[in-house]
Amino acid sequence: MIFLATIFLKTMHISRLLPLCSALLLTLISSHIYAAAIYPINDASILAGSKFDIKVELNGVINQDELQIQINGAPVTKFVNAKPEFIANENGKGSSIIFRDVQIAKPGKYSMTASSPQERLQVSWDVYASGPRRVKNVILFIGDGMTIANRTAARVLSKGITEGKYQGKLSFDDMPNIALIGTSGSDSLITDSANSMSAYTTGHKTAVNAMGVYVSRATDNLSHPKVETIAELIKRNTKMSVGIVSDAELEDATPAAVVSHTRRRADKQYIADQLLVSGAEVILGGGSAYFYPQSTKTSKRKDDKNLVEAFKSDGYQTVFTKQELLKASEDKSTKKLFGVFHPDNMDGSLDRLFLKKNTVAEFPNQPDLTEMTQSAINVLSKNPNGFFLMVEAALIDKFNHPLDWERAAFDTIMLSNAVQIAKDFAKTHPDTLIIVTPDHTHSGSIAGVVNDAKAGPLREKVGTYADAGYPNYPKANVEGYPNQMDVSKRLAFFYGAYPDHYETMHPKLDGTFVPAIKGEGGNFVANSKYLQQQEDAIHVGGNLPSQQDTGVHTADDAVLSAIGPGSEKFHGFMDNTEVFKVMVESLGLGRQ
Template identity: 55%
Template sequence: MKFRYLLPTLAIITQPVMAKNIIYPIDRATIMTGAKFDFKIEFDEIINPAQASILINGKKFNTVLSSDNQVEFIANEEGKNASALWLRNVSLKQAGDYQVQVSVNGKQSTVNWSAYNTPNKAQAKNVILIIGDGLSIAHRTGARILSKGITEGKANGRLAMDDLPYMGLIGTSSTDSIATDSANTMSAYMTGHKSAVNALGVYASRSNDNFNHPKQEPLGQLIKRLTKKSVGIVSDAEVQDATPAAVVANTRRRSEKAAITEMLFNAKPDVLLGGGSAYFLPQHMAGSKRKDDKDFITAFKNSGYRVISNASQLKQIDGKNTKKLLGLFHTGNLNTVLDRRFLNNGSTAKFPDQPDLTEMTKTALDVLSQNKDGFFLMVESALIDKASHSLDWERAMASTIMMDQTLAVAKDFAAKNPDTLIIVTGDHTHGISIIGTVDDNKAGNLREKIGVYQDAKWPNYEDKNNDGYPDDWNVSKRLAVFFAAYPDYYETLRPKLDGQFNPTTKDAQGNYIANDKYKTTTDAALRSGNLPRSADSGVHSVDDMVVQAIGPGAENIRGYMENSDLFKIIVNALAIKYCQCPSNQINKVNQTTNPLHHSMKGA
């Protein structure tokens, strides 16, 4: 009996010590050959370099990773009583499977990477990526009903996105949570690497400095370094917001908007259109949100950009005579299309001449298409998400209609330029559903006016002027739309014609409570929230994201994919190839480090 008990005891004793050392890139990373990234190892204690062995496929790590930089060893990283090793701005030259093994003081850590070559021949000359931020199934369905109408169970017309031939589902979860935000989801599209909530173009490590995390080379930087193609970024949000910023940025915190402005300038996209002029202006100028005297309006002008600030100027742009274009149409985010085009509520008083996303996209295509080598254009309909956070479904679905009309502009371009791949998706979803209608003519309180199943019948929106939007958003029989995750708020079941819905306000204890502004609305009903009291608005959902495509390379959009897979589809379609080009310093940050001596095993 003693012998029988001795065996499991010995097994426990002889097991290797649990590894706590962290390797970046992380396990199961897929990496394009020639794309730049930072290699970092975070040890869980202070070590001597001679104690560590770092091998990739059994070889010294710095003989496998191609880099012009020196290996950095930091004995005590930022006072955390733990060491770190960096090799910045590296790449893999050969496709294949890689196993990284780190051994130190009896602890072993292993990650596996997969590197791939892009094809020798491009399928597409141009790629247009259209992002509906927060785009969910209900947004699409609602946009179709509102824009096209429905009769006897059949849609009276089709959206531009309804006829895209290839479709798949995308998983949006991040490295640190199943729930995600726009930063790391869009960053996954742009780098091919998963990351953490709020991170742009970096792995979230233990560093305190937002600009000193292991970097990944975003697509905007990669295209500029390895090709002669042009890059365009268009959004109706601030151009420093998470989705547009992800095309070029590297920072742990998406909130670093002043620094992101500088990253945009360093990356120099050929077309940059949107809001966010507050971070381009030096601090002494009205409307600036900078804390320094850097003037990026002047900097862009001095770099050969034509700079514009309203829709009238945008309409005057001649693509044949404009090589570089910066358009900033608001100090912050642009106003929603519902406020800009249909409601005279004063919300656009400070910026009365804002362009539509369709207009920005058309001009961007005019400018970018002058490049005989092609282009990559990212277009974001950002306010689908921002209105959904506010539980303001009318504004969200109006922005979805605008996104779909923008897609129609892109499809018209692709019809004349069939070497163009168009991909349409969102970065994440919202928990939003249409459950029936709200009929003002029904008797009873607000709740009894909701019709479901056969009692829902049909809403009575009309589009007599054929602009694709309802002529009146406040008809007597409206869609009944609800969000799955919400704070306390007053439900009115009516569009907010005087401005975007602001569901909450803070109480004396700092908790978010229902905004009394809407309490006096006829029949307003208090909905007790299902989110923590710290939540001021609705949140994203973990639901899969629909992705669609048309054009050369679109056939690779199918089934279930991770969001990081979209990067590979884009670079493969464009056949972006590794070459012996001047190294692109991925926003390299100065840091005091100790030189790594050759005493480290594997150095």
């Protein structure tokens, strides 16, 4: 009885019950009972006509003819053409069955049951239609890890603030529609960029490190039950173009989740292969190491495939510097554009435009996110059928992790500039929906102003409340950046989740902050380089586990801003899977 009851709980309600009665359940049952499952999971929302895999995992080992699967009382075969794959005993954990490429055309409530002589599983799904297409283009900007304080810091630096009033707004500040987005995944309160972006691109929840799949008990990363991405839906059902732009490696989680299906975001060679077969007309970013054969010096591939050559023979213009990018994007004959500008993540705007630190000397010709955005729009907008473009400002997250708020703020300004390009495009193409959203947040906050003129040790220089006054950054240049960060009155920007580190309250002018390094015994300890540089730096004992060398993502809501037809659907608090829903409804991708 307990056995059956707990299986039922697992599929129906266990996520809600767990906080209340996990201790009770754990004392009653052994953990292997949790293995029984159906994917898509209970409460999943599924776009009518989209492709997805159904997987049933039983605890018992049975013959296939003992398994009965029904959807709304009818045999599952009514919805499935392909022959299912039955696994008699998957990894010694029980019998499984997988139906690939299932489609449900009719919207409504669906209940699926799987019964064997010993077990009964049940899930409910909501299948929704999209209605007719309402927009020609969708541009989705991801400010990776952009928390509210990144946005505020960018506005202070870029626009200035006098007697309480900002002297201007970021480009996404005046978008008419705003929503708070919940970012948690199917497995955990705290998300990573793989599963949070996957929620945006598929409308389904998944687990940390996974994209385009539900995480089942399969051991092979690529055989988990798949769900279709918005780029795949577009390519299968329309003549629209697709663009993918990121200043991270193009194999990094956010761009990868537009086209890939893997349990592990670290499958970067596979992800590069998926970018090639995706048919996306514009692909621009970092991560060239996975596009070149292993014999090449900077290659990270484990085979001899040359994807750059493959893109060329597929008719792509290939570009490797900012100059080549701008030339190709202005060339009227460019229909498909592939550009990689760095073997790894690209450099951020503070380094590229001002400090010339990190890898800027080695790679001096990297384009700005604005140039990649403009080039992508130039090429994609040639398609009279419209386009879907994803642009990621990836480095906001890459700089929040090591508690380097100044670099994160500069890249938030860069994101604002890139969004302005899309808004300018939408002025002449009003049938464009523009969405700007983080995929998750970080723990930063602005607590006051550090004033070097105050007496006493470093912490006494932090002014709070009336004592904070205002910082004295120079007025920003025409691109929105102040040309000096090490001013005498600076933002006191503090992160709330951190490893051991030295707090210097100064910008890191010699390269991205490295808060913690491995100490004796393998735990991460504060990087003493910063104490050597600045003898009044404050040692801060970490509040994260000692194996953590950087700050971490947080469950705080992400703030989404949107403009254009369909953007009015963004309001209040929404789940991240609903961002997918608004996009596919706007593009009419779920017609019966």
